[in-house]
Amino acid sequence: EAGVTQFPSHSVIEKGQTVTLRCDPISGHDNLYWYRRVMGKEIKFLLHFVKESKQDESGMPNNRFLAERTGGTYSTLKVQPAELEDSGVYFCASSPRTRPGNTIYFGEGSWLTVV
Amino acid sequence: AQSVTQLGSHVSVSEGALVLLRCNYSSSVPPYLFWYVQYPNQGLQLLLKYTTGATLVKGINGFEAEFKKSETSFHLTKPSAHMSDAAEYFCAVSDYAGGTSYGKLTFGQGTILTVHP
Numbered sequence: 091e092a093g094v095t096q097f098p099s100h101s102v103i104e105k106g107q108t109v110t111l112r113c114d115p116i117s118g119h120d121n122l123y124w125y126r127r128v129m130g131k132e133i134k135f136l137l138h139f140v141k142e143s144k145q146d147e148s149g150m151p152n153n154r155f156l157a158e159r160t161g162g163t164y165s166t167l168k169v170q171p172a173e174l175e176d177s178g179v180y181f182c183a184s185s186p187r188t189r190p191g192n193t194i195y196f197g198e199g200s201w202l203t204v205v
Numbered sequence: 206a207q208s209v210t211q212l213g214s215h216v217s218v219s220e221g222a223l224v225l226l227r228c229n230y231s232s233s234v235p236p237y238l239f240w241y242v243q244y245p246n247q248g249l250q251l252l253l254k255y256t257t258g259a260t261l262v263k264g265i266n267g268f269e270a271e272f273k274k275s276e277t278s279f280h281l282t283k284p285s286a287h288m289s290d291a292a293e294y295f296c297a298v299s300d301y302a303g304g305t306s307y308g309k310l311t312f313g314q315g316t317i318l319t320v321h322p
Contacts, residue, residue, distance in 0.1 A: 133310075135309050191237035199248055
């Protein structure tokens with residue numbers, strides 16, 4: 091069974107450009123999460139989808155970030171325009187059920203460098 | 206709000222020695238606690254988790270952790286380190302305070318484990 095896959099694995103863009111990260115969750119997982127780790131900091135929650143609906147987007151840093159999950163399958167996270175402080179690793183994760191203590195499966199991350 | 210503190214951003218042990226990675230949490234409700242590991246160039250992999258029941262939890266690769274409510278701790282241990290254990294380890298608590306966003310994890314800062322021969 092395929093795990094959580096993320097694309098691209100690495101991206102280098104200039105300040106002001108746009109980048110779109112894609113995440114394919116494990117098949118059948120209704121819950122999809124985005125997390126981010128900027129250099130030297132802890133991994134932080136960005137948002138949570140249940141199917142195609144945004145359940146919690148309290149961690150989104152500002153309106154330059156837009157997440158979508160069309161049809162409740164894959165998700166995209168767009169950063170427009172990118173700023174230097176957006177550099178870091180963006181993790182996608184998924185889980186089958188919406189309940190406390192559920193195991194969350196992570197992808198390998200998308201490394202974003204803004205120059 | 207929940208929080209996690211991992212004591213020591215870097216831990217170095219000799220091969221065969223005890224591994225002890227410390228994690229303390231703060232939570233207003235009974236916590237769900239997790240340890241994840243990230244090997245170089247890989248994603249986060251679940252080592253073990255505590256939800257309810259037995260406070261000593263066994264995970265993969267010989268790791269275990271004990272939930273101690275009185276100490277608000279969830280330290281990770283392994284009796285004998287292997288070279289292959291070198292990685293970054295993350296302690297996390299599940300954010301569940303009556304809300305609907307189950308599974309929202311709050312992570313500690315991470316501990317890089319180095320194993321030397």
